Amino acid sequence: MKRSMLSLVAAMLCVLFLFAGCASGGESSSQSSVDSTAVEPDSSEDSTEPESGSDSAVRTITDHAGNEVVLPEKVEKVAIGGLTPLTSVYCMFMGSSEGLVGIHPDSKNAAVNSILGEAYPGLKELPDGWASGDDINMEELLKLKPDVVFYNADVTANYEALAAAGIPAVGFSTTLYEDYNTIDTFQAWIELLKDVMGDSDRADGIIAYGEEVKSKVAEKLSSLSDEEKPQALILSNYNESAITAGGISFANYWIESAGGENLGYDIGAFVGQVNMEQVYEWNPEVLFLNSFSAYTPEDLYNNTAVDGHDWSGIKAVQNKRVYKIPLGMYYWFPPSSDSPLMLQWMAKQMHPDLFEDLDIEQEVREYYTQFYGIELTDEQLDLILNPTPESAAAF
Known part of the structure; x- marks a missing residue:
């Protein structure tokens, strides 16, 4: 496969991948739309502006x-939009779904169809219409x-629409770091939640655990030579329509941080x-199936996935080194509240x-x-580790 064509297709697939709110770019911003029938703030509600002489009524x-x-001095009511994994991080930070x-409907689906909803059942009842x-119905949101x-x-149209409606909007990003460091991204979300919601007894422990995991894993891998790093590939999705490989983003971070060589790096885009034919050319020693896909390692071992796809000649299949990425509070592939576990796994x-x-x-x-x-x-443990x-299909 020619790399120029691969990169073009990769760029197109990157846009499609964003539907889950795992990452976004300029295309998402331009395509996002907002119901323009109700963008005026409700003047009957308390303003976020401080009363005369009350400097402490708001903060920035x-x-x-x-x-x-x-923001109000005390934030009590929060709505979470298209960054789907953030709901699980919020609940982890707060210790509940309170507030x-x-x-987002994708977050609600995640709650209904995973352990997230068992841990925080109130999520299943929250409005999502x-x-x-990336679209917002402003009339429904104002209610x-x-x-x-x-x-x-990264979806600037959301910020502009929310600002026009007089609703404070706080942006959380998945693209803070050039290496797409997923644990650092998760921890940055925790830090921003501290700024918005106030400090939490849990926050420092969450961040400390992630730092300890990164340090321990890096120390064990520090003596590896390049020859000792297995060539690996993450299929960010795989279905009857397409094989989508992880490229320079989360897939690259996970593989390299876990002591491997990412064969998908040359894609040059988020996914591609x-x-x-390309998979055979790469011939990965270790193959990871994202939990976005319905297929399991056994489907590849037995050639029961997609008709016409013969996996029997791939090293990872021959050596039974195909693994399904877990699904806990959310998919473990993008940043989520389970990211420190993903690195260890x-x-x-x-x-x-x-x-x-x-x-x-x-x-x-x-x-x-x-x-x-x-x-x-x-x-429950088995369902997390073996989705x-x-x-x-639930997400």
């Missing part, structure tokens, strides 16, 4: 888009009377559509001997107890 923060946002008055994709709306910082799959002492099941149990207050059952085909 800076979000990931670089915008200065004026949420509306979420005010948002669709929720939020103190602030969290949105994808490839064919079986990836490193364990890439270098089982180096990480022989890492009991990933126990690590997940302890993490969920410490940061979510959940004692996982064996069934069902049905879970892919």
